[in-house]
Amino acid sequence: MGAAEKTMAAVSQLPMVALLGNPNCGKTALFNRLTGARQKVANYAGVTIERKEGMFTSPEGRPFRVLDLPGAYSLSAHTPDEAITRDVVAGLRAGEQSPDVVVCVVDATNLRLNLRLVLEIKRLGLPMVLALNMVDVAAKRGIVIDADRLAEELGMTVVETVAVQGGGEKSLLRALDAMWPLRTVAAKPLSAIDEVSVEDTQREVRRILAAVSNDFHDTGNLTEKIDDVVLHPVLGPVILAVLMFLVFQAVFSWANVPMDMIKAGVDSVGQYLTAHMGEGLLRSLLVEGILGGAGSVLVFLPQILILFFFILVLEDCGYLPRAAFLLDRLMGGVGLSGRAFIPLLSSFACAIPGIMAARTIQNPRDRLVTIMIAPLMTCSARLPVYALIIAAFIPDRQVAGLMSLQGLVLFGLYVAGIVSAMGVAYFMKRTFGANHQQPLMLELPAYHWPHLRNLALGLWERAKIFLTRVGTIILTLMVLLWFLSTFPGAPAGATHPPIYYSMAGMLGRALEVVFTPIGFNWQICIALVPGLAAREVAVGALGTVYALSQTGEELASSLEPIIAASWALPTALSLLAWYVFAPQCMSTLSVVRRETGTWRYPALMAGYMFALAYTASFLTYRIALLLTGA
């Protein structure tokens, strides 16, 4: 056995603690606190959808393994993510025993809902600790819970925790040490849960509540007051629309200064290299390939961070489930459940987490349709493409004195994605067969101010993901593209720039046959190919292609003025329409394969999106040609 294998074997011997509880009670916050991990924490049910493992050491020096699990209301699982939780506690996962200790995390402000699961888990007979979490919020709201009495009633250790405060996990760590030596028991079969009926369980919950908590009346609480406005039948949707609209305005207006700074930085490095290096292949690789390519993607970091800033704030303050609630009627109209809202919203970051979040949807057909339309939501990788074309072609002026036209167009593109998603959902529901619309059962968590730490970490994670993409996949593709665009070089007596005769040029010209009807020239066609790997690569690829297409001694200046000068407006609009559907993202297709278990759906997805993209671009191009009289 090698050292690494020995360590692995030793780790698998460690006692396993599983964090279990209702959705949104703070399991992941506690997990992060115990392990120093940075798993996603947000204020809505269904954030965690996978089993995550970590390690920590107790104050007395004992190492533990710890599991973070998707939240569940009950162990009789209804959704794929709840099934993961059920199987882990019951020891039903292949090659895995039930956990040595179950830490049942409950939201102290919502014991009535949370205790049912505690009683169910208790019937499995595993060693348990109850973590009474969010006691800080409970105290503020005047909720008093007698922890000792609760421990007595439940027959287990009860500790108070505040998962979002430093040291808020200490009491739990001490309780784990106090359980030493652990007696290992296997979980009883799941049928043990049904030995007591749901009604009897509820009666027991009420009895315990009466014994341990004060009979508080949470009247006039702030969350309800806010909801009176936010969920108002008329005001609610208006507020939602205004909010979304402001986000897109901000993406353009706030980003200007930092974007100009990055642009200037990239440009000055390029000028320095051009001035100080002899003309040659290496200079071309550095200036046209790497700076022209990866540099032109990097510029979009501020816009991406601004978009995520808003998404993170909305996620953490508790607004998302309200938006789901407001849109439930609308989504019901096309046969989707309000449950699909959060997976679809996550898809604005990237379709992949969105598709995975569809695990929280109970009905398999609803889930499938949600997965199939998730890539129509505008993912953040499309933002650079949109932003580039908008900045180059849409004048930077105000509409009606208060909105920027560029922000308005961006907003329109996002709406176009949403509207087509609804259309496709409607059509698919018809084809896959409709089912009865279930009423939306969604917990509306209490509002709270976003935790600055969550926000900062979330933005940092996003920046890291983006920069890593720029530094790895995008950079690699740019170098490859530079190579393909540089060789074999121009023949004697060439009339075009050398890239025209290169391998990439030949490919681009071959593809041009297919794409001329929608207005794409061979340079755009070249950029579409590496865009298959990641959409924002298309921007980098245009950067490299146009930098290499420059003739004479013009300096490779930034991409935006170049495309503004060389494309006609109909071409630009057609490319925007193409990217609303943008059928090209390999990683999305492979995740769809994994989540649905067959290649049928990813194939269907690629096919329908390509058809939509082509049709939309064709129509856009032709109409724009007519209108501009070209």
Ligand SMILES: Nc1nc2c(ncn2[C@@H]2O[C@H](COP(=O)(O)OP(=O)(O)OP(=O)(O)O)[C@@H](O)[C@H]2O)c(=O)[nH]1
């Ligand atoms: N004030 C306060 N907020 C908390 C506490 N624990 C968690 N939160 C907040 O509660 C929300 C939910 O926390 P998560 O850790 O994501 O909850 P979860 O149980 O993992 O949720 P799911 O993954 O959806 O099952 C977040 O907004 C946290 O910041 C606490 O002890 N006090």
Ligand SMILES: [Mg+2]
């Ligand atoms: Mg979680």
